[in-house]
Amino acid sequence: MPEHTHLSLADAQALVMAHARTGEIEEIPLESAQGRVIARDIRANRDLPPYDISAMDGFAVRSADLAAGGAALPVVADIKAGDRPTAAITAGQCVRIMTGAPLPEGADAVVRCEDTRIDADGAVIFPAAVPAGNDIRRRGEVMRRDAVVLEAGSVVTPGVVGVLATVKCARVPVHRRPTVAILATGDELEALEDAFDADRIPESNSYAILAQLQAIGIAPQRLGIAADDPEALREALCRGLDHDILLVSGGSSVGVHDHVRPVLEALGAELHFWRVAMRPGHPLVFATHGDCRIFGLPGNPVSSMVCVEEFVIPLLRRHLGHRQCYRETVPVRLARNFKHAPGRCEFVRVTLTPDAAGMLWARSTGSQSSGDLLSMAMADGLLFIPATSDGLAAGEIARVQRIASNRFQETALP
Structure with missing residues (x-):
């Protein structure tokens, strides 16, 4: 791919999802099935009620x-x-x-x-x-013997658990959870267990990403911190390539010490893109190596988290068998003007407050620096500003992704 290529958000998301695949089918105990996605149609084993x-x-x-x-x-x-x-x-x-x-x-x-x-x-x-x-x-009013009561793709909720128990489905066919590894990179980083050093930067990205993925039912493995050294990075990347998904935080930009892209290429990975016309999250790498899908995430913490929301979570939810892979977007009214220079789409961290009529009003969380994690911690959602926009006016209706909820939809942002 040419060095100058900047994919649009939509094109980059489509390319990532073209490499999505649902996990193999496994059978798990009914007691552990909450939140998983049923992989095969479930049929009734009797009429219910069995008589009038x-x-x-x-x-x-x-x-x-x-x-x-x-x-x-x-x-x-x-x-x-x-x-x-x-x-x-x-x-x-x-x-x-x-x-x-x-x-x-x-x-x-x-x-x-x-x-x-x-x-x-x-x-x-x-x-x-x-x-x-x-x-x-009447007999069979609730379900008829051999009728499909739960279709493949159904999410297991408490009500669904009750239905599964009713048809005596003690082991539930679901899509296997993908294995995910998270690697942080950078000589400047101070690990959580390291002694305090005021001249270093606390490594927070892998923990924030870990929490994002835990919230959708994934249990990632943290691989620690790799130094800004090609050999050290190569060894660390090799430990991650036997996972379904490898997330590498930092080292994906164009600096002389950003080694992630060249080391991945040296390992035989195929790079599909490495820049996206979005803010924050521009220097994003997406590559594949065998069955492993690799994301080189920006080092700035908010950029990293936004990329996980827009690319990694949809891919993982598809692997889990979900049809609805993208964060729910809702209409909001803007409480103030939002400046924007055309060229890249933008995600602005906002809080959402309903008025008496139930309309949500969006307000900025303050600083939109991609290094300001506090603004992400306060955010209810991400206000989407299209790449073609020259700004949004107070009182205007716009769209917000609700990152603080657990609701998803089938389509990505326009």
Whole structure:
């Protein structure tokens, strides 16, 4: 790729997603399936309910007995959930029945307790007629044997866990979680476990990235800090190339000590792009080496986190089997002007506050320096300013990616 090439955000995202693949299918215990994506259609193993049941606590009757506008009927049996009625009811009889209990033969309606009263002789007074089928749940109303109840691609939520238990799916087919390695680079970095040195920079990128990926169900491995030395970097990169995804923080720009691109090329990696027309996050490398997809992330912490949001998280969610891979975008009204020079799209860290009508108002978190992590920590979302824009005016409607929520959509930003 020519050195001067700057891909648009959309083209770069499309190229990354062209290298996405869903993980192999594995079966995991139902108790561990929350949040995962079902990899095969799940079918019902029975009719549910398995027979006609009562939807209410009440009395099973023959609707014909109440057709004249009511009746007084003796109770001839009592059926609770789990019972198997052995006798049919005949004309002029009723049966006390509990919610979920099977309907006795001969009955075609249920009248709830609160719509009846008991006379002095113990007979049940039904003051009004009811239609056949009243308060009855029919056999197979919830699910039919062999019918697909959960399609491949469904996300496992608590309700889905209940459905899986209902069809006795003790081991759930899901897409394997990708393995991810995170490598920080730079002689200037001070590791968390190092002694305090006021002249060095604390290494925070790998921890922020770790948290971003943990939030979507990934458990990355941190590989530590590699020095700005080609041999040291080569050794560290080789440790990461046996993962599905390798994220390298720093060393991807054009400085004489930025060795990530040349070392990757020397290792046989194919570079697909290394600059994107976006701010922050311009010096982004994307490469592949066998089955490993490699991102050379900018060293500035906010730039690194924005690139993870726009490129890495969508790729990982596709690997997990999700259809909705991109952060949800919502319309907002701008509380102030936002300056912008055309040429690159921009992501501005903003807070979101609803007004009385429910409209979200976006306000800058303050400094938009790509090294200011506090502005990212305060942000509810990223205000998107298109590359063609010459600025946005106060009161205007714009789009914001909600990075503080866990909602996603199928399409990327325009």
